[in-house]
Amino acid sequence: MLEMRQVSKVYRTELVETHALRALDLHVRDGEFVAVTGPSGSGKTTFLNIAGLLETFTGGEYLLDGEDVRGLSDDARSRLRNRKIGFIFQSFNLIPDLNLFDNCDVPLRYRGMNAAERRQRIEQALSQVGLGSRMKHYPSELSGGQQQRAAIARALAGSPRLLLADEPTGNLDSQMARGVMELLEEINEQGTTIVMVTHDPELAARAQRNVHIVDGMATDLSVEPTLLRVASASLAESNG
Ligand SMILES: Nc1ncnc2c1ncn2[C@@H]1O[C@H](COP(=O)(O)OP(=O)(O)OP(=O)(O)O)[C@@H](O)[C@H]1O
Ligand SMILES: [Mg+2]
Known part of the structure; x- marks a missing residue:
């Protein structure tokens, strides 16, 4: 589904060069649910934006669906x-002047x-996230959890093969x-590949x-226990 090889991303301003990604290797297979973790500033959002074609990259290779x-x-x-x-953001990114x-x-x-097709897709997506009776409501009339579910419905209505989520629960209490x-697990079981950035270990x-x-490089924690120790050591280090 998603294959990145040696992907790098350099942000240049007049004064500084930031290497947001350095030779990032990351593969996500069809139907997987992958969680991406890492310290603040390590390149998680940059990776997701490149994966979602919102940003270009400086070097390396990226195959999306081949x-x-x-x-x-x-x-x-x-x-x-x-x-x-489909994209889901921490801040929901719903348009306040439009109903769901x-x-x-x-x-x-x-x-x-x-x-007709749009209506059918939207009604189905909003029903799936439990907001079928709220279609005429505005975002400000909903709880945070409901707003995030509406944002998920917006992504689902397009029947995406790949759902990218950047800290989708970052603004929610633990129950929401x-x-x-x-909901994401249910969507994944129905066949959508999901990549989710999260700070929540649970x-x-x-x-x-x-x-x-x-530091702009990826480690797969399920592959090799020693890598896990290396990663958690560097996490401890970067957290001071
Ligand atoms: N548009 C930009 N211009 C310049 N530098 C940027 C830009 N976007 C990100 N960066 C830099 O790239 C690095 C990676 O940023 P990124 O947003 O990917 O981190 P992150 O892992 O998502 O962090 P967080 O957990 O805080 O969201 C950081 O050093 C950041 O300052
Ligand atoms: Mg981020």
Whole structure:
């Protein structure tokens, strides 16, 4: 589903160069649920944004669903993203002036789907996340957990092959976080590949596989117990 080899990302300003990713190797197979952990500033969001074609990369190779995405035009990348990828953010990113139905409708309209298909997809997605009776509600009328579920519905309505989540439970209390995690597990069981960045060790432990990013490089924690010790040692170090 997702294959990155030696991917690097350098942010350059006039004064500084930041190496956000350094030779990152990361593979995610079809149908997996992978949790990504790592210290603040280690490159997790950068990785996710590159994986989701929101950002380009400086070096290396990235195959999404077997397709080499390096060198695609902005337009081609947007189309690919819209067709294959769903995003969930820590801050939900719902549009405050639109009700839940219309929030879910935005990316589908962009895809040029007809009204009947859009309606059917949106109703199904909002029902799946338990918000079928709230379609006319505005984001401000919902709890944090409900807003995040609405954001998940918006992603689901597009039937993404790959769901990318950047700390989806970061703004939720532990009970709402568990509810969102259960929903993601259900979505994964139905066949969607999920990559989730999280700071919550309890949630990370529930994923099938954990990848740890430290200083822009990835370590697969399920492969090798010694690597796990190395990763946790460097985590302890970077946490001071
Ligand atoms: N647009 C940008 N311009 C310059 N530097 C950036 C930019 N975005 C990220 N960085 C830098 O790249 C590095 C990795 O950032 P990133 O946001 O990927 O970290 P993260 O692991 O998601 O951290 P956190 O857990 O705090 O969200 C950091 O040093 C950050 O300052
Ligand atoms: Mg981040």
